[in-house]
Amino acid sequence: MPFVGLDSWSLNEAYLTHQANSVRELLQGLPTNTHVFFTAHSLPERVLLDDPYPEQLLASAEAIAERAGLASSELAGSNQTWSIGWQSAGRTPEPWRGPDILDCIKEVSATGSAEGVLVVPQGFTADHLEVLFDLDIEAADLAAQLGLAFARTEVVNADSAVMAALASLLFDLAEI
Numbered sequence: 001m002p003f004v005g006l007d008s009w010s011l012n013e014a015y016l017t018h019q020a021n022s023v024r025e026l027l028q029g030l031p032t033n034t035h036v037f038f039t040a041h042s043l044p045e046r047v048l049l050d051d052p053y054p055e056q057l058l059a060s061a062e063a064i065a066e067r068a069g070l071a072s073s074e075l076a077g078s079n080q081t082w083s084i085g086w087q088s089a090g091r092t093p094e095p096w097r098g099p100d101i102l103d104c105i106k107e108v109s110a111t112g113s114a115e116g117v118l119v120v121p122q123g124f125t126a127d128h129l130e131v132l133f134d135l136d137i138e139a140a141d142l143a144a145q146l147g148l149a150f151a152r153t154e155v156v157n158a159d160s161a162v163m164a165a166l167a168s169l170l171f172d173l174a175e176i
Contacts, residue, residue: 004173006166008052010060014165015156019060019122020067022153027068027080030149031115035081035108036070040123041130042086042096054097058084060122081113087121087139088130101135102142109146116149124155131155 009015027034038061040053048054061084065071070082085101099107101119108114119139124131135152143150156162 004170006169006173008056009166009169010056011063012162012165012169014159014161016060016063016067018156018159018162019064019120019153023064023068023070023118023120026118026151026153030118030151033080033114034116034118034149035083035114036065036068036118036120037083037085037101037104038064038120038122039085039087039101039135040121042089042098042100044090044092045095045097048097057123061120064120064122085119087134101139105139105142105146105148109148114148116151117143119150119152121152121155126157127155 023036027036038057040057043051043053061082065082070080083104085099085104086097087101089096089098089100105117108117117139119135121131121135131152140150140152
């Protein structure tokens with residue numbers, strides 16, 4: 001079998017649908033003025049020079065937000081706004097992409113702009129330490145301390161529709 005690489009699937013319909021459905025489902029159990037944070041792994045700023053990663057994250061966040069019926073953070077009066085947060089920055093002296101999700105949660109609390117937060121770890125494909133600890137423990141604990149409702153969407157893991165779509169993309173690329 002030939003080796004093929006998939007440049008990006010951040011705007012794949014099955015992926016966007018999976019994420020938007022998860023957002024809509026969890027928002028039903030949260031306060032009406034919940035802020036949604038789309039997150040991905042932070043990287044050193046120098047690595048991101050001329051890299052499409054931040055723009056791809058923003059494009060997929062916009063597509064998911066639109067499908068889930070969320071308003072942009074810039075729209076005044078919206079009950080469910082969204083923005084990007086970064087997580088799991090390395091502990092090095094160089095600057096990493098931000099804002100950090102914990103700082104984002106603190107800002108939502110300080111401004112009183114929301115009663116809850118929903119975190120969508122869209123930059124992660126499987127459950128692992130940086131989702132389960134950084135979000136489910138650190139971010140959830142911080143939200144609780146600040147009196148904010150908290151939820152996190154499931155990552156893709158082995159979602160059958162997303163996996164079938166990715167397999168189809170790879171088969172098309174390999175012309176199988």
